[in-house]
Amino acid sequence: MTNIEYAAAPEVELEGASEERSDFERIRPLPRISIHAFCETDSLAKTLERCTEDRRMAKVHARINSGGVPAAASMYASSATPNLLILESRQDTEDLMGDLAQLAEVCDPDTRVVIVGHVNDVTLYRELIRNGISEYIVAPVSMADIIGVISTIFVDPDAEPLGRSIAFLGAKGGVGSSTLAHNCAWAISELFESETILADLDLPFGTANLDFNNDPAQGMAEAVFSPDRLDEVFLDRLLAKCSEHLSMLAAPSMLDRVYDFGGDAFLPVLDVIQRNAPVCVLDVPHLWTDWTRQLLSSVDEIVITATPDLANLRNTKNLFDTLAKLRPNDTPPLFVLNQVGIAKRPEIAVDVFCEPLGVEPVAILPFEPQIFGDAANSGLMIAEANARSPIAESISQLAHIVTGRSEVKKRKKSGLSGLMGLLGR
Incomplete structure (x- = not known):
C-alpha cells in the first residue's frame, strides 16, 4: 500500500478568535x-x-x-x-x-x-x-x-439572532462537497452541542438521507413547494432527527417530477431555518441557476470543495470571481482541496492550484476511499467510523472555522513540500 502522508490542516486558534471577526460581518x-x-x-x-x-x-x-x-x-x-x-x-x-x-x-x-x-x-x-x-x-x-x-x-436588539448559514458547493460533480457538508454539520452539532439543521438542496439526487441512514417521508420538497404553509410548526414536522443536536431537511431523491425553481424559491426556507437554529448547513448541488445564485448571495459563509485537476481549477476560479462580484463586501469563500494523492493520477500541485485563486485552502484532504467508503456504507460520519483519523481531525477544525470559533492561518510551506514530495513519487 502506498504510504501517503496526511496534509496537516491549517493551524487554528480555538480561543477568542471569533472576537476578531469584523463587526461588519456580524451585522444582521x-x-x-x-x-x-x-x-x-x-x-x-x-x-x-x-x-x-x-x-x-x-x-x-x-x-x-x-x-x-x-x-x-x-x-x-x-x-x-x-x-x-x-x-x-x-x-x-x-x-x-x-x-x-x-x-x-x-x-x-x-x-x-x-x-x-x-x-x-x-x-x-x-x-x-x-x-x-x-x-x-x-x-x-x-x-x-x-x-x-x-x-x-x-433590528430589535432583544430579538433572537438569526442562525449562521453555511453553504457547501462543489467546483465540479463528484468532488465530495456533499460528504464534507454532512460531516461538518454533524461535527458542529457534536463539538459545540449547538442545534444544527442540515438542508439537502439536491432534491432529485441528494444523499444526506443515505449518509445518516435516515429516510424520512417528508423534507425539503414539502418545504420549498409549500412556502405559504412554511412556519416554525411546519418546519418542525418536516425535520428528521439525526442526532441529539442535528436535524435534517432531507431531499426526496426521486425522479417522479421535475424540480424547476424560481430565483427566490429557497430563500423563505432559509429565513425560517435561520430563525429556528443557530447553525444551518446547506448542501448545494453543482448547478448554476437563478436560485443557486441568489442563495449563495444570501448566506453567511461559502465553502467550495475541489480536486486538484484542470477543470476544478477553472471552475473554482470562476466561482471565486463571480462570488466576489455578488458579495463585494464579504470575505472570499473558504476552499477545501479534496482527494489529493490518487495513485498514478497527474495532479496540479497545491501551490499552483492556489496561486490564481489568491487564497490558501482551509484543509487538504488526501484520497482515502477506505475510510470514506466504510463510513458511507454504514450510514456513519467519518468521526463515528474512525475517530482517530486525521481526516476526522481536519473536519473538526473546519467546523471551528466555518462557525467563527477559529481563524485560518497561513499554511506552512515545509509541510506542503513534504506532502508534494511524497505525491510526486
Missing part, C-alpha cells in the same frame, strides 16, 4: 424598509451606492438623491416620507436646526432621520438627539458605519 440582514438619502458630497453618495449592493440590504428599497436637508423638505412637501431619511449637511448648527424645523413640518411622525454632518460637536449631537433625530454621524463614513446605524435603528 435588514428588514424590508424604504430609505431615501440626500447627499451633498460625491463620497457619501458613492458609499451609499455600495451599501445598496450589499447582501444585508437585499430587502431594502433605497433611493439616493442630490442635495441636503432643504432638498428633502422640498420633495416631501408633496409626497410621503420613507421609513428612514439619511441627510448630509455641511451647515453650521443654527442653519441646520432651521432647515430641520422645515423638514419636520412635512415629515411623517414614524420616519426615522439620520444626519451625516461635517462638524464633530457634542453639543450639536445632543441638540439633534433631543429634537428626535435618530443618529448623528460625522463624515467621512464607511459602509460599516451606515449599515451599522441602520441596523441599530431597525
Whole structure:
C-alpha cells in the first residue's frame, strides 16, 4: 500500500478568535424598509451606492438623491416620507436646526432621520438627539458605519439572532462537497452541542438521507413547494432527527417530477431555518441557476470543495470571481482541496492550484476511499467510523472555522513540500 502522508490542516486558534471577526460581518440582514438619502458630497453618495449592493440590504428599497436637508423638505412637501431619511449637511448648527424645523413640518411622525454632518460637536449631537433625530454621524463614513446605524435603528436588539448559514458547493460533480457538508454539520452539532439543521438542496439526487441512514417521508420538497404553509410548526414536522443536536431537511431523491425553481424559491426556507437554529448547513448541488445564485448571495459563509485537476481549477476560479462580484463586501469563500494523492493520477500541485485563486485552502484532504467508503456504507460520519483519523481531525477544525470559533492561518510551506514530495513519487 502506498504510504501517503496526511496534509496537516491549517493551524487554528480555538480561543477568542471569533472576537476578531469584523463587526461588519456580524451585522444582521435588514428588514424590508424604504430609505431615501440626500447627499451633498460625491463620497457619501458613492458609499451609499455600495451599501445598496450589499447582501444585508437585499430587502431594502433605497433611493439616493442630490442635495441636503432643504432638498428633502422640498420633495416631501408633496409626497410621503420613507421609513428612514439619511441627510448630509455641511451647515453650521443654527442653519441646520432651521432647515430641520422645515423638514419636520412635512415629515411623517414614524420616519426615522439620520444626519451625516461635517462638524464633530457634542453639543450639536445632543441638540439633534433631543429634537428626535435618530443618529448623528460625522463624515467621512464607511459602509460599516451606515449599515451599522441602520441596523441599530431597525433590528430589535432583544430579538433572537438569526442562525449562521453555511453553504457547501462543489467546483465540479463528484468532488465530495456533499460528504464534507454532512460531516461538518454533524461535527458542529457534536463539538459545540449547538442545534444544527442540515438542508439537502439536491432534491432529485441528494444523499444526506443515505449518509445518516435516515429516510424520512417528508423534507425539503414539502418545504420549498409549500412556502405559504412554511412556519416554525411546519418546519418542525418536516425535520428528521439525526442526532441529539442535528436535524435534517432531507431531499426526496426521486425522479417522479421535475424540480424547476424560481430565483427566490429557497430563500423563505432559509429565513425560517435561520430563525429556528443557530447553525444551518446547506448542501448545494453543482448547478448554476437563478436560485443557486441568489442563495449563495444570501448566506453567511461559502465553502467550495475541489480536486486538484484542470477543470476544478477553472471552475473554482470562476466561482471565486463571480462570488466576489455578488458579495463585494464579504470575505472570499473558504476552499477545501479534496482527494489529493490518487495513485498514478497527474495532479496540479497545491501551490499552483492556489496561486490564481489568491487564497490558501482551509484543509487538504488526501484520497482515502477506505475510510470514506466504510463510513458511507454504514450510514456513519467519518468521526463515528474512525475517530482517530486525521481526516476526522481536519473536519473538526473546519467546523471551528466555518462557525467563527477559529481563524485560518497561513499554511506552512515545509509541510506542503513534504506532502508534494511524497505525491510526486
